[in-house]
Amino acid sequence: MDSTFPRARKPKLGYNTAQVESFLQVARRAYDGTARPDDEPLTSDRIRLTAFAMQKGGYSTTHVDQALERLEDAFAAQERQVAARLHGGEAWLTEARATAQVVSNRLARPEGHRFDRVAPLVRGYSTRDVDRFADKLTRYFSDGWPISIDDVRGVVFKTQRGGYREAQVDLLLDAVVDVMLAVR
Template identity: 80%
Template sequence: MDATFPRARKNQLGYKTSEVEEFLQRARRAYDGRPLPDDAPLDSERIRLTAFGMQKGGYSTAHVDAAMERLEDAFAFQERQIASRLHGDEAWLSEARTTAQVVANRLARPEGQRFDRVSRLALGYNVREVDRFADRLTRYFRDGWPIAIDDVRGVVFSAQRGGYRESQVDLVLDAVVDVMLAVR
């Protein structure tokens, strides 16, 4: 039987193949509207937050991550179509505008104060790097400057003692992705 994705080398870590395969089967059932009774609900946000275990010789992380992004896009598109039929496009876009305003308000804070900081002894995201990326996002929301959704999904910040709290930054980045998917 052929593998769904290319594999990492035998001595390198990749995603656990059984977890990826099980998730893809569940996603297919959810997308087709035929989930099993014990399947947990699945939507674009849950897809974005899904994490797989690692194993030597597992599936290539780059290939699986790319497929997960396409799957998230497909679910988001389906969610928008359903919401549009039930509530109309304006309701869907209104929710996206509200989320965008919340994000824009957060990003409008002064540099170095946009997010909570961890203690000086703990590691968080590099403040300067996050603020630089936040400025790009501000231009996207305020001025319509182009930024790709993959740039938001794939941004990586180095660690810094006393840096920004990672979970808070990640939540805002997830909200940005939600807005970008909503207005596609």
């Protein structure tokens, strides 16, 4: 039996194959403009936030995640084209600049104070790791320092007690991805 993606070896967990296949069918229809009335609307943001249940011998998480990134890129390009036709290319870039300014303002905060902290006994992202990556992002926004969208999507932070609130850091990284996709 053919499968869309390689599978995780049997004792290992992978993504639920039925959920992945169902999602890909909806995505294909949405991209082709043949969405069904009962299909949930699909955007690049929604693709980025998609999650699947795990199952033994499911689809390889690495391969599916890479496909989702390519799919997100394709939807973002399509969204950019539609927005440019409807509102002009400058409106799209103006929105991206505004988001970039919000991100830059957050990154300009002093080290150790860029994001809210979790309680002292709760684990959050390592402030040192996040601040180090935030410095790279600051150089990207202020000086055009080279950093790829894959670097942002794939960054992993250690955890520490009393660290930065993960949800807040993740939202900022999503905003950075949005800006990078907008200016491609």
